[in-house]
Amino acid sequence: MTGAGDDDALLPAPTAVPDGVPVAELIDLTPPEQVARAALARAKAAARARGLRPGVTPSRPVSSGSAPGPRDPQPLAISAGLLARDLGWEPGLVVGDLVHRWAQIVGPQVADHCEYVSFAAGLLTVRASSTAWAANLRLLAPAMLARFDEALGPGVVVQVDVLGPVGHGFGRGPRRVAGRGPRDTYG
Incomplete structure (x- = not known):
């Protein structure tokens, strides 16, 4: 242990x-x-x-006090939408919304004769119940695009591809019909 006298030795001597x-x-x-x-x-x-x-100026947002700011709690719909965008889930959510509201968007009569097949990169593929409905849907495609813009947002569906009906395969088997067979519709 050092004594009190050792600390005094470290200080410079006072000058007059x-x-x-x-x-x-x-x-x-x-x-x-x-x-x-x-x-x-x-x-x-x-x-x-x-x-x-x-x-x-600093990138930190300036808080004005009583006005809502980005750090305030947000409604669940906004938070869920931002989460879906950040995680890349938006295309899947659009397809789910389209399939779920199909009859509401296109109308009940069209929904009875037309079904959703696929959606990729703005191309919506649908299948008609008959060739007559397929021709009718091709003529209604611009009106359908306008409805999709209203319901899903602008530019989500940019093209509608209409497929005709798919029939039974009568090309093989013991009961095969010789000749052209049925052609137009199966519904």
């Missing part, structure tokens, strides 16, 4: 101050302007290290 001489002249003091310039230089260096530049 002549009478009438200010203490500031005896001690070499840094002028206040130089201290201020050094502090400003340190503050600028710290700001540069954090990525801040003169004249550029």
Whole structure:
């Protein structure tokens, strides 16, 4: 253990101050302007290290107090939509919404004679129940696109491809019909 006398040995010996001489002249003091310039230089260096530049406003949003801001709690619909967008689920959600609301979007009469087949990259493929309905749906495609824009958002469905009916395969087997066989409709 060191005693109290050891700490006194570390301090410089007091010097005598002549009478009438200010203490500031005896001690070499840094002028206040130089201290201020050094502090400003340190503050600028710290700001540069954090990525801040003169004249550029910080990217942190300014809170106005009572107005809603981005850090406030958001409704679940907005939060779920942002989550779906960030995770890349939007195309699957659009297809699910389209299939779920198919009769509501295209109308009950069209929904009775037309079914959803696939949707990829803005191309909606549907299958008609007969060749007559397939021809009718090809003529109604622009009106259907307008309904899809209203229901799903603009530019989600950009083209409608209409397929005809699929019949039974009578081409093989013991009961095969010779000749052309049935052609038009199976519904």
